[in-house]
Amino acid sequence: MADVDSERWLVIDGRRWRRTDPSLPDDVVAALKSHLGRGRSAVGAAKGRGDDEAVAAARERVGLAKRGLGERGPRWWDEPEADRLARAQEALRRLGELDAE
Template identity: 40%
Template sequence: MEKPDVDRADDGRYIIVKGRKWRATDPNIPPGLNDELVRELMSARRAIKAGDSSARARVHAAKTALGERGEPWWERTDDGQAARAVAAATMLLRARDGGPISVDDVSQIVGGEAWREAVPLVEKTLRTGHDDHAWVFDGVNVRRMP
C-alpha cells in the first residue's frame, strides 16, 4: 500500500519518493499475496534495525518477489520469472511459518494476469530449486524442510 506522498510516473512502472525514482511493485500481484510479501518485507526491515544484518537477504528476496528488484515485472523472461518464483516461495514460506504454499500462489505473483501460463515454469523451478532453498515440493504444494 502506497503512502499518499508517493507519486507514480506516467507509465505506472515507477514511483517517485522525495524526488527519487524507484521501481513500483508489480500491480498484478493479487492483494492477499501482496500483503503477505509486504508484511515479510517490513519484518525484515525491522530485523535490520534491530541489528540482524542477515535480514538484508530477506529484504532483497521480498523486493524481488514484489517485482521491485531483479528483472522488471513488465519484461518477463523465463530466467527472471524463475528467480522471482524462488524469492516468492521463500517469502511466502516465511509468511506462513513454513505452512504450505501452492504453485498457483507463486504463479500468480510471477505471472501477472497470464499466471496460468507461468505454472509449468514455476513447477519446474520449485522442483529443481528446492535443494538450494530448504523446501520440499510434492507436485502440488511447497513446504519448508523439517
C-alpha cells in the same frame, strides 16, 4: 509515456523507486509486504545490537521480498505475468523456509 512511467515508478524527493508489480494478487502482495516489513524491522534491531551477521540475514529477507514484489531484479514490465507470479511465489516459498529455520 508519462502514464506508463507513473505505473512503473514512484518519485519521492527526486529519487525514482520501482513500484510493486500491479499484476500480483493482493494476497501475495500482502504476504510479501509483511515479510518486507519484518525484514526491515530486523535490520534496524540487528544494527542496534551491532550484529553484522543478523544484519546480513535480515537484508537477505528484505531483498527476497522486494524481488518477489518486482521492486528489484528484472523489470516486471518486461516479463510475462506468469513468470512474475512464479517469481513472487518462489520468494514467498524461500521466505517461509527462512522462517522455519
